[in-house]
Amino acid sequence: MPELPEVETIKRELETALIGKKIVDVLLNNPRIVRGISPGALKQGVKGAVIRAIIRKAKSLILELSNGRALFIHLKMTGQLVYPGTGQNSRVSFVFSGDDILDFNDQRLFAELRLLKDWRSFKFIQKLGLExxxxxxxxxxxxxxxxxxxxxxxxxxxxxxxxxxxxxxxxxxxxxxxxxxxxxxxxxxxxxxxxxxxxxxxxxxxxxxxxxxxxxxxxxxxxxxxxxxxxxxxxxxxxxxxxxxxxxxxxxxxxxxxxxxxxxxx
DNA sequence: AATGGGACCTGCGCGC
DNA sequence: TGCGCGCAGGTCCCAT
Known part of the structure; x- marks a missing residue:
């Protein structure tokens, strides 16, 4: 949990909610879920970027950005994405140009948030079998x-x-x-x-x-x-x-x- | 090589 | 009552 059906549900809802939106800020409330890069670097790497596409690979989500990079999200067991959010009790929140917010919650801190240059070559993605x-x-x-x-x-x-x-x-x-x-x-x-x-x-x-x-x-x-x-x-x-x-x-x-x-x- | 178990975490529910 | 323990499971990592 969440498995393919849950992540596919979120993927479809993210498409409706976020495609074309510009990230203007990232709130790092408890950024332990940020992996492979410092939370500050992640914030700088996505600020000003527009969400171009949402892709699901097995149980993980990829948000393709206008700057050529991609946000990689794995909810593991207790991760949640909530929109519109409040920015209050999340681990990390994304603030968009209309002041609307996407909350990334995670009770148990197993979830992962990464900023990737080339998500297709990311090891986790490469090891996945067919769906x-x-x-x-x-x-x-x-x-x-x-x-x-x-x-x-x-x-x-x-x-x-x-x-x-x-x-x-x-x-x-x-x-x-x-x-x-x-x-x-x-x-x-x-x-x-x-x-x-x-x-x-x-x-x-x-x-x-x-x-x-x-x-x-x-x-x-x-x-x-x-x-x-x-x-x-x-x-x-x-x-x-x-x-x-x-x-x-x-x-x-x-x-x-x-x-x-x-x-x-x- | 394949398989099993522990680690990572936190909150909840149960039993004493 | 309150405390401590077991349990939840996606993935990685190590041992066998």
Missing amino acids: PFEVPFTGFKKLIAGKKTKIKPLLMDQACIAGIGNLYAAEILFRAKIHPERKAYSLTDGEIKVLFNEIGCVLRKAIACGGSSVDTYVRLSGKRGEYIRYHKVYGREGLPCCVCKTPITRNIVGGRGTYFCRKCQT
Whole structure:
């Protein structure tokens, strides 16, 4: 959290709100989220620049500026972008020429804000695999086939497929009826096909809902993402499975809390 | 090489 | 009541 659907939601809202706006000031309230450059240098590097384009790469955002540079934003777990903001309780805020403000909040200081000369050559971007909507079924099959890894950590491996995190991996595997600890190589062609389809269905629906507001995620406007009403397993430990009424299990898989139905998912 | 675990952080909720 | 602990998870880094 936030994963591909949440970041895509914010990306679309940022486009509407910020394209063509000029940054006139940067408020460095708690600039520990600024990485790879001093906060002061970041401020000087963006002042006077106009936002030209907003790009999403997996769970990260890139704001292309008129001066040829780009702001790189990764919200990690608790990062929020809020517009219009107040500049008051943020880590960093951007002030635009109409005096409107974009707040970058982050409770846990895991989030990242960078100023890049060439975002395409940034190491994090380069290591990302293709996104779910960019992979044809034949390509997806190659990513899964023969891998010794458990299927859930593989779905969350950003170098394999970029954009799926802990929450959507759980929801996708429930709908595909696949146990999260199945070895990738053990999946049948039929299961891979169902998995591929469910990735598309779940992510498309989640984007249409504006993401899932669990923990601190909110949309740019501060509104909640409503996909949470479609969650079948995530955060539902002990509650009855919506299909078979077996209590939902929570195990640690690949170091992460993992929700599934031990009867429906095999 | 692949995999697992800890670190990074903070706030919240739970149990004693 | 209040304190301390566990937990949340995206990514990096190190050890095996």
